[in-house]
Amino acid sequence: xxxxxGVSTALNYVLNLSIAALLVAGLLVAGSGFVExxxxxxVREELAVVGEQVAADIQRVDRLVVAGDGVTVASxxxxxxxxxxxxxxxxxxxxxxxxxxxxxxxxxxxTVTVPVRTDxxxxxGTAGGGPVTVRYDNGVVVIEDG
Amino acid sequence: xxxLTGDRGQMLLIGAFxxxxxxxxxxxxANAAIYTENIASxxxxxxxxxxxxxxxxxxxxxxxxxARANVYNNSAWSHITDNVSAAADTVAVIAARExxxxxxxVDVSATGHTEGTRIADNASGGSxxxxxxxxxxxxxxxxxxxRAFVMTVDHDNVTGTNxxxxxxxxxxxxxxxxxxxxWIVNVTGHSGTFTVGVDPPGGDAGTCTVSGSxxxxxxxxxxxxxxxxxxxxxxxxxxxxAPYDVRFNRSYEVRGNYSLVIDNAGYSNPELQSGAGPGQExxxxxxxxxxxxxxxxxxxxxxxETAVRVLPGEPE
Numbered sequence: 191x192x193x194x195x196g197v198s199t200a201l202n203y204v205l206n207l208s209i210a211a212l213l214v215a216g217l218l219v220a221g222s223g224f225v226e227x228x229x230x231x232x233v234r235e236e237l238a239v240v241g242e243q244v245a246a247d248i249q250r251v252d253r254l255v256v257a258g259d260g261v262t263v264a265s266x267x268x269x270x271x272x273x274x275x276x277x278x279x280x281x282x283x284x285x286x287x288x289x290x291x292x293x294x295x296x297x298x299x300x301t302v303t304v305p306v307r308t309d310x311x312x313x314x315g316t317a318g319g320g321p322v323t324v325r326y327d328n329g330v331v332v333i334e335d336g
Numbered sequence: 337x338x339x340l341t342g343d344r345g346q347m348l349l350i351g352a353f354x355x356x357x358x359x360x361x362x363x364x365x366a367n368a369a370i371y372t373e374n375i376a377s378x379x380x381x382x383x384x385x386x387x388x389x390x391x392x393x394x395x396x397x398x399x400x401x402x403a404r405a406n407v408y409n410n411s412a413w414s415h416i417t418d419n420v421s422a423a424a425d426t427v428a429v430i431a432a433r434e435x436x437x438x439x440x441x442v443d444v445s446a447t448g449h450t451e452g453t454r455i456a457d458n459a460s461g462g463s464x465x466x467x468x469x470x471x472x473x474x475x476x477x478x479x480x481x482x483r484a485f486v487m488t489v490d491h492d493n494v495t496g497t498n499x500x501x502x503x504x505x506x507x508x509x510x511x512x513x514x515x516x517x518x519w520i521v522n523v524t525g526h527s528g529t530f531t532v533g534v535d536p537p538g539g540d541a542g543t544c545t546v547s548g549s550x551x552x553x554x555x556x557x558x559x560x561x562x563x564x565x566x567x568x569x570x571x572x573x574x575x576x577x578a579p580y581d582v583r584f585n586r587s588y589e590v591r592g593n594y595s596l597v598i599d600n601a602g603y604s605n606p607e608l609q610s611g612a613g614p615g616q617e618x619x620x621x622x623x624x625x626x627x628x629x630x631x632x633x634x635x636x637x638x639x640x641e642t643a644v645r646v647l648p649g650e651p652e
Contacts (some may be wrong), residue, residue: 207347214351221358225365232365236372243375250384250638257388258642259628266384267637270375275368 229275230298236274237293241304243268244281245291247324248331252308255326265325267336272319279319283333285312383635390431391631391644394444397427399648406454406623413451413622420627421446441634452625453603456595457618462490465587467607468618472587474607477598480578484649485557485596491550493591494525508589512573514580519573523590532562534569542569558651572651599625
C-alpha cells in the first residue's frame with residue numbers, strides 16, 4: 191500500500207477551491223473597479239451639467255442686468271442636487287480663471303470647469319449643493335447658497 | 337477527510353454578497369446619471385425670460401400711452417405727465433393681474449418724465465413739408481436726440497411739381513447734419529417706382545423701393561422702415577455726431593404728414609407755430625421725451641428690480 195492513496199480527492203478539493211477563489215477575487219477586483227470608474231464618470235458628467243446650468247444662470251442674470259436701465263436687484267435661484275452620485279461638491283466662481291465656474295468633489299477627486307462669457311463683471315463666491323442663487327451685487331455677478 | 341461543518345462555502349457566499357452590493361451601487365449610479373439628464377433638460381428654470389418679456393410689455397404699454405398723450409393731451413406739460421403716470425398705473429394693474437395668474441408679482445410705477453418737444457405737420461389730406469414762413473429749404477429741428485421720426489408721404493405726389501419720374505436732382509431730401517457730415521434720405525418717384533435712398537457720410541447705403549401703388553407710404557426714419565418693411569440701408573443719422581440739425585430740402589416735392597419728438601425742452605424755431613395744433617402746420621408742442629419707470633418682478637426663482645426708460649421709437 192502506498193502512502194499516496196486517497197490524495198487525488200484532497201488535491202481535487204484544493205484545486206477547486208483555489209480556482210473558485212481566483213474567480214471570485216477577479217470578479218471583485220474587476221467589478222469594484224468598474225463601479226468606481228462609472229461613479230467617477232457620472233460624477234464628472236453631473237458636475238459638468240450642474241456647472242452648465244450655473245453658467246446659464248449667470249448669463250440670465252447678465253441679460254437681466256444688460257436689459258435694465260439701472261438695475262438694483264437681479265437674481266436667479268435654481269435647485270440642484272445636494273450630492274452627485276453620493277458625493278458632496280463645492281461650486282466656486284473665480285473671475286480670474288479662463289473658465290470661471292469650478293465644481294469639485296473630494297471622493298472621487300474630480301474637478302470640472304465651465305466657461306462663461308458675460309458683459310457684466312464676475313465676482314468671487316462659493317456654494318454647496320441644493321438651492322444656488324446667482325445674484326447681481328454692486329456691479330458684479332456673484333453666486334451664493336440660496 | 338475534511339469534516340463537514342456549517343462553515344463550508346463561506347468564500348463564495350461573501351464574494352457573491354460583495355459583488356451584489358457593488359452592482360446595487362452601480363444601479364444607484366445609473367440612477368444618478370438619469371437624474372443628470374433631467375437637470376440637463378431644464379429650460380430657463382428660473383423664468384428670467386418671463387421677467388424680460390414682462391418688462392418689455394410694460395415698456396411698450398407705457399410707450400404707446402406716452403405717444404398718445406403727446407399727441408392728444410398736450411395742452412400743458414402737467415397734463416401729459418399726469419396721463420403718462422396714470423397709464424403706468426393702469427399698465428401696472430394689468431401686468432400684475434396677468435402675472436399673478438402664474439404666481440408671480442409685478443409692480444410698476446412712473447418715477448420721472450423728461451420734457452421734450454414734438455414737431456408735427458398733421459394737415460388733413462397732407463400738405464407739402466414747408467416751414468410756416470413758406471420756406472421749402474428749412475431747419476426742422478436742432479437737437480441732440482430725436483425719436484419717433486415718421487413721415488407719411490403720398491405715393492403719387494412725390495417730386496411735387498414734376499410728374500412722377502422727374503429728374504433725380506430734383507428730389508425731396510431730409511438732411512441730418514452736424515455741420516461737417518450729413519446723413520441724407522431722399523424720396524423719389526424715379527421711373528415710376530417710389531424709392532427711398534439713403535446717403536450716409538462718404539457713401540451710398542442703398543435704396544428701398546415700394547412696389548405697387550398704395551395711397552400713402554410711411555417712412556419711419558428712426559426705426560429704419562419703409563411702408564412697414566425693414567429698410568436695411570436706413571440707420572438714423574449714421575456717421576453724424578450730436579448735436580445735429582434736421583433739415584428739409586425742396587419740400588415742395590412731397591405731400592403728406594410727419595412728426596418727430598426731440599429732447600429739447602421749450603424749443604423755439606421761427607418756422608414752427610408754437611403751442612398750435614392741427615390746422616396750423618407745422619407746429620410744435622410740449623411733449624414727454626422720456627419717462628422712467630421702476631419695474632419689480634418676483635417669480636419663483638427670479639427677482640428683478642430695475643429702472644426702465646421708455647422712449648418709443650428711439651433709434652440708439
